[in-house]
Amino acid sequence: MTxxxxxxxxxxxxxxxxxTAAQAAQxxxxxxxxxxxxxxxxxxxxxxxxxxxxxxxxxxxxxxAIHQIQAEQCNDLAVRWNCKAGxxxxxxxxxxxxxxxxxxxRLDELPANEPVTVEPMRAFxxxxxxxxxxxxxxxxxxxxxxxxxxxxxxxxxxxxxxxxDVERVQEFRKCIECFLCQDVCHVLRDHxxxxxxxxxxxxxxxxxLEMHPLDVAxxxxxxxxxxxxxxxxxxxxxxxxxxxxxxxxxxxIIPLKERVVDEHFDxxxxxxRLVRGPKRK
Amino acid sequence: xxxxxxxxxxxxAFVVLSSFLAYATWAAFQNAHxxxxxxxxxxxSPLITxxxxxxxxxxxxxxxxxxxxxxxxLPFPAGFRFTCYYYRGTYYKAFWADPPGCxxxxxxxxxxxxxxxxxxxQNVHRYFMYAAVLFLGILALDAxxxxxxxxxxxxxxxxxxxxxxxxxxxxxxxxxxxxxxHSLRHLVGGYLDRLSGRPLRRKAYDxxxxxxxxxxxxxxxxxxxxxxxxxxxxxxxxxxxxDVRIL
Ligand code: SF4
Ligand code: SF4
Ligand code: FES
Ligand code: FES
Numbered sequence: 187m188t189x190x191x192x193x194x195x196x197x198x199x200x201x202x203x204x205x206t207a208a209q210a211a212q213x214x215x216x217x218x219x220x221x222x223x224x225x226x227x228x229x230x231x232x233x234x235x236x237x238x239x240x241x242x243x244x245x246x247x248x249x250x251a252i253h254q255i256q257a258e259q260c261n262d263l264a265v266r267w268n269c270k271a272g273x274x275x276x277x278x279x280x281x282x283x284x285x286x287x288x289x290x291x292r293l294d295e296l297p298a299n300e301p302v303t304v305e306p307m308r309a310f311x312x313x314x315x316x317x318x319x320x321x322x323x324x325x326x327x328x329x330x331x332x333x334x335x336x337x338x339x340x341x342x343x344x345x346x347x348x349x350x351d352v353e354r355v356q357e358f359r360k361c362i363e364c365f366l367c368q369d370v371c372h373v374l375r376d377h378x379x380x381x382x383x384x385x386x387x388x389x390x391x392x393x394x395l396e397m398h399p400l401d402v403a404x405x406x407x408x409x410x411x412x413x414x415x416x417x418x419x420x421x422x423x424x425x426x427x428x429x430x431x432x433x434x435x436x437x438x439i440i441p442l443k444e445r446v447v448d449e450h451f452d453x454x455x456x457x458x459r460l461v462r463g464p465k466r467k
Numbered sequence: 468x469x470x471x472x473x474x475x476x477x478x479x480a481f482v483v484l485s486s487f488l489a490y491a492t493w494a495a496f497q498n499a500h501x502x503x504x505x506x507x508x509x510x511x512s513p514l515i516t517x518x519x520x521x522x523x524x525x526x527x528x529x530x531x532x533x534x535x536x537x538x539x540x541l542p543f544p545a546g547f548r549f550t551c552y553y554y555r556g557t558y559y560k561a562f563w564a565d566p567p568g569c570x571x572x573x574x575x576x577x578x579x580x581x582x583x584x585x586x587x588x589q590n591v592h593r594y595f596m597y598a599a600v601l602f603l604g605i606l607a608l609d610a611x612x613x614x615x616x617x618x619x620x621x622x623x624x625x626x627x628x629x630x631x632x633x634x635x636x637x638x639x640x641x642x643x644x645x646x647x648x649h650s651l652r653h654l655v656g657g658y659l660d661r662l663s664g665r666p667l668r669r670k671a672y673d674x675x676x677x678x679x680x681x682x683x684x685x686x687x688x689x690x691x692x693x694x695x696x697x698x699x700x701x702x703x704x705x706x707x708x709x710d711v712r713i714l
Binding site for chain 1: 468469470471552555556559560565566569570572573576578580581582583586587590591593649650652653657658660661662663669679680682
C-alpha cells in the first residue's frame, strides 16, 4: 500500500499530509470537551459514586466514555455490554437517574453543564460497580404457560395464519430483554413484589402468547392470581423507557387486564358465557 | 437520582384535574343558567325533568329525586373518567404519588395496586363506557338542536350561532375520547386473536385503535371543552356573554 502522497501548500519547505490535515480538521469540527462522570463503584449493594474526568466528543455514547475511563483510568471497573448496537440488552443502567441503554445514549443528549451519573439498575441485586444480577427474570419466564398451538390446519402438520393477525404480536417480539422496564416499574423497584408480580417485560411476553392467532392456552387466571397483573397501576413508566418503543402499557398490559375482566370480573360476560358457552379464541 | 423536572406533568395534571373537579361540582349545584335558547349545557344533559323545552318530562316523575339535574347526570361521566385507564395512571401519580414520577422513590412502603379492594373496583370501567356511548348520542342530539332557533313566528329555523359550534365541537371531542376507550377497543375486536375474515370488526378495531393512540390528548381536550361549553351556556344565560349568530 502506498502512503498518502504529500500535497497541499508547502509552508517552510514542510509538506502537509492532506489526509492527516483533513482528519484533524474533522476532529476539530466535532465538539471536544472534558466531561465529568459520576460512576457507581462498589460491590453487593454497598458503594458510592466516584468521579472521573475524560475527554469526549459529540458522537460518543455513554458506553464509549465508560470504556475510555476503564481503559485509561480504572481497569477494574465492572460493566456489562455486548453488541454496542442496542440489540443485546446487556448494557442497561441508570443514566442521570433514568433507566437507559448505555450504548444508545449519546452524550450530546445529556445536559453539558453537569456531570453524567451512571448507576446500576435498582430493581435487581447488585453485583459489582455497574453490574446487577438479572437472573430473577430468567426464573420468571418458564412460569408462563408456553406457546400452545391449536391442532395443525393441514395434513402435513402445518398451520395457516394471516399476516394481519400476527401483526399485533409482532410488536411484542421486538423485545431485547434489556429489563429496563422491569427496573423502572415501581412495583418491583420500590415495592419489591418480585414474588407476586412478573413485571412489564413478562406481561409483554404473556401478551405475545395470549394474543397469538394460533395459541389456545388460557393464561388469564394465572395473570390474575400468580402473575399479579392487578399490581400494575398503568402509570406507563415501562412504556417510556422501552428502547424498542414497545407500547407496553396500552398494547400489552391493558388488553390483558381487559381479558382478565372478561373472565373474572364482568357479571354480564359471565352470563353470556353461561348461555353461549366459552369464548372463541 | 433524577435531576430533571419530572414533577412538571404531575403538577399540571393536579392543577387541571382539581380545577375541573371544583368547577364541575360548583356548576352541578347551581341548578340555574344551564340553558340558553336552544343550547343546553352538557353538564345538564339529558335534562330529565324541569320547566324547560329541553326537559324529557315537564312534570317530575315520582322516581326522579328533586335535586339539581346535574347531580343525577354527572356521576356517569365522572365515573367514566375516574375509571379511565389513562386518567387512572395519571392521578395515581399526581394525587397519590404512586409513583410520584418514573424512577423516583416512593413515600410509602405498602402497596396494593389494583389487585385488591378498593382499586379492584376500577374493573367496572366498561360499564361506564356503555353509559358514555349512550351519552354521546344524547349530546349529539343537543348539538343538532343547537342549530334550530325559534323565530318571531314561534317556528324553529335553521341557524348557526357560536354556541352551536361550541356544542358541536364538544360532542366531537367527547366522541374522540369515548370511542378511543381501551374497553371499547377490547369489546369491538381486541378480545379476539383473529380478525381476518371479519372485515367489519377489523375496521372497527382499527378505528378505535387509531383514536386510542391519541387517548391522552382526547382526554384533556374533551375535558377542557366540556367545561368550556358549560361556561359558555352559563355566561350567555346570565347575559354576560352574547351569543353571536353567524347565520
Ligand atoms: S405501567 Fe404497570 S408495569 Fe408499567 S411501570 Fe407502571 S406499574 Fe409497572
Ligand atoms: S419490553 Fe422493552 S424495556 Fe422491557 S425488556 Fe423488552 S425491550 Fe427492554
Ligand atoms: S451493548 Fe447491547 S444493547 Fe447496549
Ligand atoms: S380507557 Fe380512557 S375512557 Fe376507557
